[in-house]
Amino acid sequence: MSRKALMSEPVCLIENDETNKLSINKEALQILTRITEPLVVVAIVGKYRTGKSYLMNNLAGCKKGFPQGSTMNGKTKGIWMWCGLGDVKKGNSKNDTWIFCLAVLLSSNLVFNSLGTIDQQAMEQLHYVTELTKRIRLRVSGQKEDETVQYKRIFPSFTWCVRDFTLELKHNGKDITEDEYLMISLKRKQDYNLPRRCILQYFHSHKCFVFGFPVIPKKLKDLENLADHDLEGEFVAQSKRFCNYIFRSGSIKTLPGALVVNGRMLGSLAVSYVEAIKSGAVPCIENAVVALAESENTQAVKDAVTKYEAEMNRHVGTFPTETEKEFVQLHLECEKTALEVFMARSFQDNEQTHQRAFKDKIKSVMKRFSQRNEDKSSQFCMKLLDKLNQTLQTNIAENYYSKPGGHKLFLEEKKKIMETYKTRPGRGVKVLHS
Known part of the structure; x- marks a missing residue:
């Protein structure tokens, strides 16, 4: 079933209202229920005004969908879905952490969007990653000392998209790839090392894309109304490379035991995780899987x-x-x-x-x-006997067998009826005898 057949525009899956309370949108759940195929779930996270909506719209094959506002107010709040999941908007620190954790729990491909370069400031924006193991439990019986391998199996892939990138991709005078740039940035020895270590330890694969400026700054407010030929060619090409990577290499959402997740199952997981958070508990993957299995x-x-x-x-x-x-x-x-x-x-x-x-x-x-x-058989047999007995009953009514030799004629007629009855097909399992 195509995306357009399911929904013509993005729908909020996990709502984050003005009081910073999380809730599940029932309309979104109904849409997910109709998706029976395995899902490649992409969550795009990052500060507002970093181009998340543009990337998600491109993945959906549309110019418009997720709003790309030109003001300082983020246009999307909570977790929205359209051929995937996306978008975190700042509300308060505690809720932002939960939104980030939910994006990790529900996605199979986590995309972090930032501006400029992968530097200390960008790393500070990713401080939520340091809270993951405190906010997500693998099992009910308690965490083991080192569950890095288990987290890598469960957590999504990690892709860093850097918008408005102006540096040359060089290191120690040598050309490097985007992926090498990411790994060098993650392995740098600096004071603020915990986010780097968490990214390397808890995500099973790492990818990087850098984007130049899409247009001159004064045209940014009209970005969603601009055609590709109005944008910088290198920016358009890089956007297509990003989308092609997700389409070709995006991980399918799975659960422990290599269980492939479809839309209905993803909706159930979302409900379990949100209910756990609302109750004051830490979302537990084992509990969610058990509840999903029961359902x-x-x-x-x-x-x-x-x-x-x-x-x-x-x-x-x-x-x-x-x-x-x-x-x-x-x-x-x-x-x-x-x-x-x-x-x-x-x-x-x-x-x-x-x-x-x-x-x-x-x-x-x-x-x-x-x-x-059996009832059909009994009914068939009764009707057949009634039909075959009609001549016999008529003769009895007309005293045909009252004359001399009549008894012999009666027995011969009855024998003839039974022989016909026994050879008639369709009598079934409840054969009646007369």
Whole structure:
């Protein structure tokens, strides 16, 4: 399903209201529920007026969508989605940290946007990264001393986009790539080293893009109304390189155990994390996955039973089956199809609790169809016997068998009826005898 078929403009997924309270937008959840494909989730974070909206609009293939205001007021607040997630706007320090943590928890590709160069000031803007392990728990039983490897498996990739970059990419007199520039900047020994160390330790891959000025400053306020030919050619080319990188190499959102996340599952995770924050707790990935598994497995049972009923209903018109064996074979085929539906959605059903529930419900539904099959058989047999007995009943009413030798004629007619009855197909599993 295309993005435009789902939504014509960005929708706020996690709202951050004027009182700095977080809440889930139900409209956004409904949209996510309709996305059954695996997701590549891109979160673009950074200070306001750093070009986040421009990048997200480009990823969405549109010039407009996320507003690109020209004033000092950020135009997006909370976490908005449109072919992904995006945008952090300053509200208060505590809420900003939670918004950043949610962006990390929900995305598979985290993009940090800043202006100028990767310097000390830019690093200070990323101080939220130092709070991640305090604000996010991997498991209920408590953190181990060093869980760096586990965080790398769960956290998104990290991409740093530097807007309005004017330096030459050189180090010690040699040309360097953007990625080398990032790694050199992250490994510099300076007083403010914690953000650098966290970026290197907690994100599994690192990428960098530098952008020149898009237009002269006085035209920035009209950026969303400008065509590509109105922008600096190098800026347009770099924007396309960034988008192509995300499209080709963007990580698919997964959970522990290599579980691939679709839209419905992403919505459930968002609800779990926000509810944890609102309750004053620290979001726990293990708890969220357990809650997601319970929800998905419960719905998997419902979907599978619905599929079984639909498949069996397609065959009701052929009832009654000639034999019980034929009915059982039909049941097994439909059950197999339903089980495939269950297995496609179910996960972490380690004790097979939900699979047993699926089997029990199928058994109950099967009994109803078995009864319908038997009822159809009984009805067919009764109608057939009534039809075959019409001549016999007419002769009895007319005293045809009262004459000499009539009893013999009666027995012969009855035998003829039973022989015809026994050879007639379609009587099913409840064959009546007369």
